[in-house]
Amino acid sequence: MTxxxxxxxxxxxxxxxxxxxxxxxxxxxxxxxxxxxxxxxxALSLWSLQLDATGCSTAPMLMLAFSACEASAGLALLVATARTHGTDHMQALNLLQC
Structure with a gap:
């Protein structure tokens, strides 16, 4: 392993x-x-660079775009949770308490 x-x-x-x-x-x-x-x-970026494949070069950028969307959705959920529950503790997040 390198x-x-x-x-x-x-x-x-x-x-x-x-x-x-x-x-x-x-x-x-x-x-x-x-x-x-x-x-x-x-890892995906280095893998596509090592293979010298131009077809795989768009995959890291697509993954980075999805990662940014995931981060923004997570922060929106964090803000909504902090507003409704008053805290971001995971113990306070119970799906049975609506």
């Missing part, structure tokens, strides 16, 4: 572990998801 692959894999796994173990606030969960998406973007 150092580049190790760095990208460890960044993705750190984001996944942060999402799994530190779920106290909604904002921290969204940041972990964004870190995972950025690691995937870098």
């Amino acid at each position: 150092p580049t692959h190790f760095t990208i894999s460890s960044a993705f796994l750190l984001g996944m572990m942060g999402l799994a173990f530190h779920r106290t606030h909604l904002l921290s969960a969204l940041l972990c998801l964004e870190a995972m998406m950025l690691a995937l973007f870098i």
